[in-house]
Each structure stands twice: as C-alpha cells, then as structure tokens.
Amino acid sequence: DTGVSQNPRHKITKRGQNVTFRCDPISEHNRLYWYRQTLGQGPEFLTYFQNEAQLEKSRLLSDRFSAERPKGSFSTLEIQRTEQGDSAMYLCASSLRDSSYEQYFGPGTRLTVT
Amino acid sequence: AQTVTQSQPEMSVQEAETVTLSCTYDTSESDYYLFWYKQPPSRQMILVIRQEAYKQQNATENRFSVNFQKAAKSFSLKISDSQLGDAAMYFCAYRRKNTGANSKLTFGKGITLSVRP
Numbered sequence: 001d002t003g004v005s006q007n008p009r010h011k012i013t014k015r016g017q018n019v020t021f022r023c024d025p026i027s028e029h030n031r032l033y034w035y036r037q038t039l040g041q042g043p044e045f046l047t048y049f050q051n052e053a054q055l056e057k058s059r060l061l062s063d064r065f066s067a068e069r070p071k072g073s074f075s076t077l078e079i080q081r082t083e084q085g086d087s088a089m090y091l092c093a094s095s096l097r098d099s100s101y102e103q104y105f106g107p108g109t110r111l112t113v114t
Numbered sequence: 115a116q117t118v119t120q121s122q123p124e125m126s127v128q129e130a131e132t133v134t135l136s137c138t139y140d141t142s143e144s145d146y147y148l149f150w151y152k153q154p155p156s157r158q159m160i161l162v163i164r165q166e167a168y169k170q171q172n173a174t175e176n177r178f179s180v181n182f183q184k185a186a187k188s189f190s191l192k193i194s195d196s197q198l199g200d201a202a203m204y205f206c207a208y209r210r211k212n213t214g215a216n217s218k219l220t221f222g223k224g225i226t227l228s229v230r231p
Contacts, residue, residue, distance in 0.1 A: 042205050042221030103219060105159040
C-alpha cells in the first residue's frame with residue numbers, strides 16, 4: 001500500500017487550455033473525494049464518488065469541470081477552457097465506505113493558469 | 115450549513131514548549147466528527163487527531179490533545195513538547211456522522227505554526 005497518488009504534481013497551462021488530473025486511491029477504498037485548495041485557504045469539497053458512482057457535486061464545480069471514476073478505481077478531474085481563477089492545489093482523498101473511517105489525502109496537483 | 119472558523123492565521127512556539135491552536139465551528143447536528151489535520155510544506159495532509167462529538171472524553175494522541183467544548187462549539191488542539199517537525203499548517207475540520215450521507219470534510223482556513231529552535 002503506497003497511499004494515495006496524484007499525477008501530475010505540477011501543471012502550468014495557458015488560459016483556455018484543457019487539463020486533466022489523475023488520482024489513484026488506496027486500493028481497497030471505495031470512496032474518493034476531490035477538494036480544491038487556494039492560497040491561504042483550507043481545502044473545499046468539489047465532488048465525491050462511491051465506487052464508480054458520482055454521488056455529489058459542489059456548486060464550486062462549474063460546467064467546465066468534469067470528474068470520472070471508471071470501474072471504481074482511479075479518478076480523473078478535467079477542467080476545460082481553464083481560467084486564471086482555476087489556479088489552485090487540487091487534492092484527492094480516499095476512504096472506506098463507512099463515514100467513521102479516515103480520509104487519506106494525496107500530495108495534490110498544483111495548477112497554475114497563466 | 116456547517117462552518118469551521120480558525121481565526122489565528124499564524125502562531126509561533128519555542129521548541130519543547132506547549133502551544134494551543136483554536137477552532138470554533140457551527141452546526142445544527144448533534145453527532146459528528148471533528149479533526150485536526152497537519153499539512154507540512156510541500157507534503158500531503160495527514161490526520162493528527164479525531165474527536166467524536168458524543169464522547170465526553172477529550173481525545174489524546176501522544177503529544178497532541180484536544181479540548182472539546184460541545185456547548186461552546188469549540189475544538190482546540192494542544193501540542194506539548196513542541197518539536198521542529200511540528201512546523202506546518204494545521205487545519206480544523208468537521209464531518210457529519212450519518213453513514214448514508216456524503217462524508218465530506220469541511221475545513222477551516224488553517225493556521226501556520228512555526229517552531230523556534
């Protein structure tokens with residue numbers, strides 16, 4: 001068990017480009033969460049999956065954002081037509097189904113939109 | 115909606131001394147979890163300590179302990195015998211306990227703790 005991994009760790013893109021991030025959760029974890037953390041703020045919830053089903057999306061997740069978790073394993077978060085306001089750290093976390101279980105975080109992907 | 119407030123943006127402590135980080139929260143729920151997470155510079159967030167709201171006893175993990183005041187909706191973290199490795203951002207977080215619901219975490223803004231040698 002190597003923990004939650006995220007790729008890439010850093011991404012610099014120009015405004016208007018599309019970007020995709022990947023998260024690999026701990027193998028037996030069926031819940032997967034995406035959070036966004038901007039400078040000087042705590043992480044904010046974006047969306048979560050239970051297995052392959054996306055069960056909730058935050059109002060922060062505009063139409064330009066889409067997330068998938070095919071086959072209930074890894075997840076991808078895509079941002080289309082990036083804007084400078086999308087610059088942030090995107091964190092992934094995973095846990096077992098029961099809400100009493102701890103969420104384990106990945107190292108995050110830092111996105112910079114120029 | 116639940117909110118978590120950390121009003122101190124920064125704190126500093128001398129190595130080997132004790133420091134307390136403050137957190138308040140707001141919720142209409144009666145049962146929930148509260149957490150302190152540590153985020154070292156350029157490293158991933160890790161759980162420091164967890165408190166279940168229905169438990170009267172304050173949680174303790176080695177040098178870390180909490181002062182949970184449910185009526186006041188206060189949840190502070192005490193770090194004893196501070197070490198250089200404790201330097202990090204610390205986040206207070208809340209989570210509902212309903213197992214059928216989204217167990218997302220709601221975080222405060224965080225506090226940057228520096229440890230002076």
